[in-house]
Amino acid sequence: xxxxxxxxxxxxxxxxxxxxxxxxxxxxxxxxxxxxxxxxxxxxxxxxxxxxxxxxxxxxxxxxxxxxxxxxxxxxxxxxxxxxxxxxxxxxxxxxxxxxxxxxxxxxxxxxxxxxxxxxxxxxxxxxxxxxxxxxxxxxxxxxxxxxxxxxxxxxxxxxxxxxxxxxxxxxxxxxxxxxxxxxxxxxxxxxxxxxxxxxxxxxxxxxxxxxxxxxxxxxxxxxxxxxxxxxxxxxxxxxxxxxxxxxxxxxxxxxxxxxxxxxxxxxxxxxxxxxxxxxxxxxxxxxxxxxxxxxxxxxxx
Numbered sequence: 001x002x003x004x005x006x007x008x009x010x011x012x013x014x015x016x017x018x019x020x021x022x023x024x025x026x027x028x029x030x031x032x033x034x035x036x037x038x039x040x041x042x043x044x045x046x047x048x049x050x051x052x053x054x055x056x057x058x059x060x061x062x063x064x065x066x067x068x069x070x071x072x073x074x075x076x077x078x079x080x081x082x083x084x085x086x087x088x089x090x091x092x093x094x095x096x097x098x099x100x101x102x103x104x105x106x107x108x109x110x111x112x113x114x115x116x117x118x119x120x121x122x123x124x125x126x127x128x129x130x131x132x133x134x135x136x137x138x139x140x141x142x143x144x145x146x147x148x149x150x151x152x153x154x155x156x157x158x159x160x161x162x163x164x165x166x167x168x169x170x171x172x173x174x175x176x177x178x179x180x181x182x183x184x185x186x187x188x189x190x191x192x193x194x195x196x197x198x199x200x201x202x203x204x205x206x207x208x209x210x211x212x213x214x215x216x217x218x219x220x221x222x223x224x225x226x227x228x229x230x231x232x233x234x235x236x237x238x239x240x241x242x243x244x245x246x247x248x249x250x251x252x253x254x255x256x257x258x259x260x261x262x263x264x265x266x267x268x269x270x271x272x273x274x275x276x277x278x279x280x281x282x283x284x285x286x287x288x289x290x291x292x293x294x295x296x297x298x299x300x301x302x
Contacts, residue, residue: 011070014063014092016085022063023070024089030057033099033122033296036089037062040104040128042077043212045069045205048103051127051277054285058292061098063089065109067211077214083113090120099123099295101288104130104274108219111257115231123295124239125288128247128274131254132228135220138253145248149185156181176204186274188246196278232260238298239264240291242284244272265291 014022027049035058037048045064052060064071066085075081086109090098099122102110107129114121130138151157163170163178170178183197218224239261243251245268258266267287272279 012092014085014089016066016088020066020074020085021072022066022085022089024061024063024092026059026061026093027052028056028058028060030059032058033292034059034061034093034095035099035101035125035292036086036095038086038100038102038106038110039065040106041065041068041212042082042105042215043068043208043210045071047200047275048101050281051101051103051284051288054277054281055288055292061089061093061095064205065211067208069205073208075211075214077211078218079109079112079215082109082215083116086110086113087117087120096120097122099125099292101125101127102129103127105215111232114237115235118235118237121237122298123291124237125242125291126239126254126257127242128244128249128276129241129254129257130249131257132225132232132260133253133256134225138250141250142248145250146185149248150181152190156184172204172206175206176201179207185248188244188271188273188279196275200275229256229260232257233262235261236263238291238295240287241266242276242287243268244274244276244279245270246272247274247276249274 010025012024014024016022037052037060039046039048042065045068046062048062052062065082067073067075067077097120100110100113107126110124111126114124147157150160160178160181163174166174180194180197180201183200184193187193187196241254241258241264243254258264269276269280269283277284
């Protein structure tokens, strides 16, 4: 399919520069600021249909990263490769400048793209990220909170540990159960956490653990964050940071990013966890909608 082909509300195939096929889709409409959404993981698939639907007047472009979901299960896997794939999505849909909305690992990816291609980015929405300091600064606090919350429901932690021990020996059904148990701690509402995690796992495409481990190791290597603060300080792109107040990843981990950026707004959504649009959809819609209108106004003034 030609990179400048007209798009509609349908699934499309994006061909990367190294020949890997990526799944993508275009939803929404109107004259609003176009947004490409970058899902978390790595190794997962697009779970951002819900936040895209909260912005009905916004042309929204979603995709499965390479090796994940409906995209071709093929490496190599790295941040640089993911940045190049994101650019292939932008070019495929004929977008000159875009706003990026990244969630969790996708927030890191969107930030990396903005730092590499600032002239192509109108705005950046950084949702539930973990900042620009070394992972070792925040990960122990996250791990402690994860196990504490996992143990709040009787038998849940024991079952998760049992499935974890099976590793590659898990069946597909057990792999999905393992993911649901793990994802359930990402929601603030204890009574609906399992329901929300089930929704994330439906449909089920299977986690690409090789992709997850490869990029995870890259992000944890010594020097992985070297120079990030200085690069962020030079970024002349407006940024909105959106946090769920009850995210088990400590929100102070993002303080360094907020402090480094010259043009940044931050919104904390009370009663929301790692997927803040699920537990505070109106707060999410209001914050992101206002930011997009501001970005669009800046574009009209250029």
